Amino acid sequence: MKALILAGGYATRLRPLSCTRPKLLFPIAGRPMLEWIIENLAKEGVDEIILAVNYMADLLRKHFKSRFNGIRIRYSIDPTPLGTGGPIKQAQGLLGGKGTFLAMNGDILSEAPIKSMLKAHRETGAIVTIALHKVEDPSRFGVAKMANRKRIEAFIEKPRKSDARSSWINAGIYIMEPRVFNYIDAGRKVSVEREVFPILAKREKLYGFKYYGPWFDIGKFEDYMNANHKFLARISGRTPMVGNGTKVRRSTQLIPPVVINRKVEIGDDCVIGPYVAIDDHVEIERGSRIARSILFQESKIGELSSIDSSIVGEHVVTGRNVKLRGGTIVSDYVSVRDNITLGPRVIICPYKEVDQSILKPMSVK
Ligand code: GDD
């Protein structure tokens, strides 16, 4: 089966880190988010992925090329942003006119059982079957009002809290019949949630598949950190994971879950973890303490520093005795001088040189 992944949103709530990389390349427990998505799709019988993108496609191409882990990857570029429906129509040629296909939002991580979903889809005669996930507050999502256990009677995108009469929301994973192309105009921005699903619901061609497993919607930094924690716990529950070529001094303590990628160097007397993900080529000097944080590749952390609940972008350089506290985000290529404290919740934009401590939440542009 072919799968179309919608990957063209601007990820505005992950700025400034999303200014320089698409959301699908954000590392989660040491691997770009899209690798986790591909892994699940491959397990579930998908053999070809079409990435619908509208910016920074080159970065995705550089990483995934035209084949990744045995799966063929193709790229469909929006000429102008086409929303969530337009890219499906635009990829009609690549998806082929005959087979049932999968479409999904590119900002969710799940273990959705696509094979079971496909089986359920075939039993109902639906044009679209949507994976549904149960949440407390459905108002940030698309909400499915059920006619019975399976059929969706009405689909309401982002209702007001008082209007959300169901806690089953659109999990952003769809099985679609090629007939869906007839419901999407070509060449313009179309929202499947607002313009297509409501019509299919009226025609009794929209069905739901209730999914009870793990589901992460990566919208804001909190979601991103949370997903990273959960994936770390899953793959490195009790044992630290250390990649090839990484050197950790014997006096340094690793507290799992912790994932350290390739060619990282960690000096003496550091304490790393729990809930830490460190990407390739990072250097951490002696006596530093890192917990609940994500370090992107090639960052350098000076000695006697302490980083807690923060994100450090690519090629960041920090001096000695630097402290990053709760919710701080230091973007790519920033340098931070010795003895500086940042946080809680300080956001530093790319290429800044930080020479003063900032102890209150603020954004430095
Ligand atoms: N190619 C392309 N072009 N992709 C796009 C565009 C575009 O113009 N606009 C958005 N996308 C992609 C985004 O990258 C994302 O992966 C997906 O489409 C959904 O868009 P979001 O902007 O993230 O929508 P949302 O999070 O507000 O709501 C959607 O997801 C919820 C679940 O997380 C809706 O589908 C809701 O109904 C759903 O509950």
Ligand code: MG
């Ligand atoms: Mg989203």
